[in-house]
Amino acid sequence: MAHDHRSIDILKDLENQVLWGSTYMIHNANHIRESVDGLKVGGHQASCASMVTLMTALFFDQMRPEDKIAVKPHASPVYHAIMRLMGQQTLENIQNFRGFGGAQSYPSRTKDLPPVDFSTGSVGMGIAGTLFASLTQDYVQSHKMRGDGMADGRMIALVGDAEFDEGNIFESLLDGWKHKIRNLWWIVDYNRQSLDGVVSDALEGTMTRVFDSLGWQVQSLKFGKQLLANRENPGGEAILDWIDNCSNQLYSALTYEGGSAWRETLKNDLNGTSGIKEMLDSHDDEALSVLMTNLGGHCMETVLEAFDNAQGEDPTAFIAYTVKGYGLPLAGHKDNHAGLLNPAQLKEYQQSLSIAEGTEWDLHAGTTMPIATSTDYLKQAPYAGKTEEIKTVPAAAIPDIDTPKGDKMSTQEAFGKILYALAGGDSELAKRIITTSPDVTLSTNLSGWVNRRGLFAREMIGDTFKERKIPSAQLWNKHPEGQHLELGIAENNLFVLLGQLGLAGDQFDAPLIPIGTLYDPFISRGLDALNYALYQGAKFILVATPAGVTLGPEGGAHQSFYTPLIGIGQDRLSYYEPSYADELAILFKHALEEVQKPEGNSLYFRLSTRQLPQLSRSLDDTQQHDIIKGAYWLKPPTGATSRAIIYSGAIAPEVMQAITEITSIYPHIAVLSVTSPDRLYQDWLDASKERRNGKDTTPSHIETILSALPRDAGCVTLQDGHQLGLSWLGSVQRNPVLPLGIDKFGQTGTLQDLYNYFELDAQAIIDALNAF
Ligand SMILES: Cc1ncc(C[n+]2csc(CCOP(=O)(O)OP(=O)(O)O)c2C)c(N)n1
Ligand SMILES: [Mg+2]
Numbered sequence: 133m134a135h136d137h138r139s140i141d142i143l144k145d146l147e148n149q150v151l152w153g154s155t156y157m158i159h160n161a162n163h164i165r166e167s168v169d170g171l172k173v174g175g176h177q178a179s180c181a182s183m184v185t186l187m188t189a190l191f192f193d194q195m196r197p198e199d200k201i202a203v204k205p206h207a208s209p210v211y212h213a214i215m216r217l218m219g220q221q222t223l224e225n226i227q228n229f230r231g232f233g234g235a236q237s238y239p240s241r242t243k244d245l246p247p248v249d250f251s252t253g254s255v256g257m258g259i260a261g262t263l264f265a266s267l268t269q270d271y272v273q274s275h276k277m278r279g280d281g282m283a284d285g286r287m288i289a290l291v292g293d294a295e296f297d298e299g300n301i302f303e304s305l306l307d308g309w310k311h312k313i314r315n316l317w318w319i320v321d322y323n324r325q326s327l328d329g330v331v332s333d334a335l336e337g338t339m340t341r342v343f344d345s346l347g348w349q350v351q352s353l354k355f356g357k358q359l360l361a362n363r364e365n366p367g368g369e370a371i372l373d374w375i376d377n378c379s380n381q382l383y384s385a386l387t388y389e390g391g392s393a394w395r396e397t398l399k400n401d402l403n404g405t406s407g408i409k410e411m412l413d414s415h416d417d418e419a420l421s422v423l424m425t426n427l428g429g430h431c432m433e434t435v436l437e438a439f440d441n442a443q444g445e446d447p448t449a450f451i452a453y454t455v456k457g458y459g460l461p462l463a464g465h466k467d468n469h470a471g472l473l474n475p476a477q478l479k480e481y482q483q484s485l486s487i488a489e490g491t492e493w494d495l496h497a498g499t500t501m502p503i504a505t506s507t508d509y510l511k512q513a514p515y516a517g518k519t520e521e522i523k524t525v526p527a528a529a530i531p532d533i534d535t536p537k538g539d540k541m542s543t544q545e546a547f548g549k550i551l552y553a554l555a556g557g558d559s560e561l562a563k564r565i566i567t568t569s570p571d572v573t574l575s576t577n578l579s580g581w582v583n584r585r586g587l588f589a590r591e592m593i594g595d596t597f598k599e600r601k602i603p604s605a606q607l608w609n610k611h612p613e614g615q616h617l618e619l620g621i622a623e624n625n626l627f628v629l630l631g632q633l634g635l636a637g638d639q640f641d642a643p644l645i646p647i648g649t650l651y652d653p654f655i656s657r658g659l660d661a662l663n664y665a666l667y668q669g670a671k672f673i674l675v676a677t678p679a680g681v682t683l684g685p686e687g688g689a690h691q692s693f694y695t696p697l698i699g700i701g702q703d704r705l706s707y708y709e710p711s712y713a714d715e716l717a718i719l720f721k722h723a724l725e726e727v728q729k730p731e732g733n734s735l736y737f738r739l740s741t742r743q744l745p746q747l748s749r750s751l752d753d754t755q756q757h758d759i760i761k762g763a764y765w766l767k768p769p770t771g772a773t774s775r776a777i778i779y780s781g782a783i784a785p786e787v788m789q790a791i792t793e794i795t796s797i798y799p800h801i802a803v804l805s806v807t808s809p810d811r812l813y814q815d816w817l818d819a820s821k822e823r824r825n826g827k828d829t830t831p832s833h834i835e836t837i838l839s840a841l842p843r844d845a846g847c848v849t850l851q852d853g854h855q856l857g858l859s860w861l862g863s864v865q866r867n868p869v870l871p872l873g874i875d876k877f878g879q880t881g882t883l884q885d886l887y888n889y890f891e892l893d894a895q896a897i898i899d900a901l902n903a904f
Contacts, residue, residue: 135436139193142509143432145501146217147188151459152485152498153213154180157229159478165231173230175237178457178468179206182323182429183290186452187214189435190288190319192510197518198285200265200639202250202258204292204321205238206469215246216495217510223493241635241668247520249639250289250668256298257628257664259318262287263308264625264632265639266316266447267617270590271566272642274612279523279641284445288317294326296339300661303622308447309346310620312590316447322429323456324380329466333380336451349448351438353428362423366407374401375424387425387455387464391417394424425463429454523641527728528561533721535714539746543739543782544677546713548577550720551647555584561645561724566633568617569649570626574606576649576677578616583607586614623650623658631665634672634727634734645727646672652679652738653692666704666734671727674705677739680852681878681886682782691878696780696857699736700810707810709738709851711784712746715759715807722760740782740852742883761833762811767791769802769841775901776802776841778861780809780851783892787850790897798901802841809857816864838864846904848872848897870900 135143158175167173183204191214195201203211212235215221221235225245228234236244238253250265252258266287272278295301308316320339324331336352343350355372362368375383386393395412402408415423428434429452442448457463460481462471473481485498496503510516536549554562566588567578589610597604617633619625630648637643655662655676665672681691699707706726710716719737726732751759758764769776775798779787787803795801806812812834819832831839838861841847846868849858855873862869874890887893891900 134440135193135433139509140432140436142501142505143188143192143436145499146192146506146509147184147432148485148500149217149496149498149506150188150210150213151181151184152487153216153226154184154207154209155460155473155478155481156492156497157209157213157226157235159473160227161229161231162472163475163478165227174470175209175230175472176206176469177460177473178462178471179204179292180210181458181460181463182321182454182456183207183210184458185430185432185435186290186319186321186454187211189432189439191218191515192513193436194439195288195515196285197515198282199288199515200249200262200285201288202252202262202290203239203248204290204295205252205255205258206292207290207321208236208238211239211248212246217506218513218516220246227493247518251664254660254664255292255295256300257661259289259291259295260300260304260625260628260661261632261664262289262318263304263313263316264629266313267308267311267629268632268636268644269315269640270311271588271617271633272636272640272644274588274590275563277640277642277644279525282640284315286315286317288319291318291320292326293320293322293324293335294331296320296335300622300624300628302342303620303624304628305342305346307620307622307625313447314445317442317450318448319450319452321454322451323454324384325456325466325469327469330380330384339449339451343449347447349442349444349446351442351448351450353431353434353438353450353452355434355453356426356428356431357433358423358426358431362411365411367402367405367411368407370402370405370408371398371411371424374398381466384456384464384466387421388462391419391421394420425455425458427453427455430458524730525637525641525643527725528559528564528645530561530721530724531557531559533717535717538713540743541713541746542741542743543710543713543716543737544577544741545743546716547675547677547720547737547739548580550717551578552580552584555581564643564645565647566615566617566644567647567649568619568626568629568633570619570623571621572650573616573618576651576675578649579606582616585616586611587616587618588612588614623654624661625658626650627658627661627665630672630674631661631668631670634665634670635668638669643728645724647675648672649675649677651690652676652695653690655692655695655698659698662705663702666702669704671732671734673723673727674734674736675739676736678741679709679738680740680782681874681890681892682740682742682852682883684883684886685880686878687880688878691874692853693874693878694854695738696809696851696853699738700813700857702736704733705736705810706733706808706814707736707738708808709781709853710759710807711744711781711805714746714749714751718751718756718759719807738781738853742782744782744784758833758837759807760811761815762808763804763806763834763837765802765837765840766805767801767803769845770800771842773800773802773842773845774798775904776804776845776847776867777897777901778804778806778847778849778858780806780858781853783850783852783887786887786892786894786897789894790901793894794898794901801901802845804837806851806858809851813860834861834864838867841865841867843867846870846901848900850892850897852892868904870903872896872900
């Protein structure tokens, strides 16, 4: 759709309002609002200014209700200013920008008032998020699950040019290419500056080749209409050539210095070029500066045209040339990333917009048109039709989850069998499950599920091995109804994808139950993406297996030992480490309930490949409840108990052996099985906080459990992981503790070698019990 002059003029006017709104919001937080702690508040006026044209065009003209956008983190104030104009953000929050409970420094789904689509802040994360959101959209559309009835939306990322350095972007690009990603726009704010300074020259060419090679459309928005029109004048072409060849550093420096510096440089560099003298003479300094910085990303006509031209479903990258700090006195300065206008500069800028003193917070401050012009325009903006009403789809009932049968079994095997059984039924719950794995589907035991439910692809892709009747236990049919998304090895992608799949209910009214598997040591590889997935409020089940030194001969850094601390420390993630299949069956049912609750947590299962002899027992309701709460007595204490073993996970047989050998010395020895150090700890913290605040006197689960243990009983804690995971238990009622576990890099070896080396075997437990 072509844009008439009037709508372009209105959009330019709105652009002024947005630039003022974002600049003043930051100014207020830093220079006007009282500082009680003397800390710099911050905010990024220059990073904001370079995005204002693009964001004005997107929100007020281009975006449709079904589109979703990841805003460049440091352009958060632009987003808030736009949301205020659209009636979705309050003045109070804006005046409290970066304050407690105010508009957030970086757009946040969970902390901000307006309907933020993607939380951003850690550069690169939001961008990859849009790619996996578009894959999620394809998945729910293909499975006819989308509850809101909306058409496909475009997933849009506003990308800082320096964000392109983040490896996770490239990882996502490659997986996106494999999955024939579509409906994706990445708009690069090509201001040629990062935090520390000016970025490498000719980055655009490199970026373009990357996108191009992966099947993206690329549009370069280099020159604005004014510079292009000037091309027709004598010397105009030479000016464009000169800009093309100008280094990023020089262009930035001249932008900052302004008209006379441009004049001097062009006079020297283009001396004798026909038409240049006339051109320079016909522009005063101000006009010359405006002309020379008339880049595509600041030219409303150019921006609108580029967006209008990209209406197909191909993934499209826009490389929009901009100036960091455009329109502000900071423009172009290499140190402007955290720069702030001083009060005198702000005043001058305010006067240039004819904003009278006392009207700085007016909704339409900065407009030169009647207010109704803006309000009418905003009302008809397609994006104004976006509603935030999320349909609550009832949770799916959980079918029976039986304990997998077998005398000897690992928790990883039990997990595979539980999913295999679910795949065989036709429950609504199983329909909502989507599994995914970064190239470790087979080795994490997901293949039974995959064989039954198939892999997802938008088009059918047969399994050639099957067609050729070559024996294989894996049936890898890919089709539009498949329920497993196979990723390349990049673990970052697993977590970004889980983050988006885990938000499908909120984003597309299509609640999914994502289950992702990976090797426990490689959680570290995707930690930031995991953190962001959880920060955004996504819910999923993470199955990390194998874990610890128990995976034996893999050795060295392949053996994860501090992951329990991640499980404990990571917010919105409940970490479980069961020993036996019956515990896992109970916990998995709990996980399926938990991820479907609006305020539920995601879950992390740290599972093992070690086959343990299973206990022949049937767990009563109290035990089941205790397993979910995080601990239960395998051998309860008595009033005469002087020693206890508190353990978690796959080293259960060593505990059993130690007990057998030492009962004669400590006949009342107690054994506590901890299924979740994390749940126990959180519950204990919450309860003690409540007590301090006089709210609740109910003891936490671990307090109740340990109350049966005499306070002077010595406790040996152990797990195949860092000692800190359990050693804190000594604080609960001040029992003496001797912690066993792993705090050094692994070794290759047999299980016996390793347990002996790390002092996790029965003898080590006995020695520790005797050491009190
Ligand atoms: C993962 C991560 N590393 C570092 C930072 C600190 N940081 C914030 S902005 C920035 C540079 C941003 O440059 P660019 O993306 O080009 O944005 P703009 O120039 O528009 O401000 C850096 C390094 C961050 N926010 N996230
Ligand atoms: Mg930049």
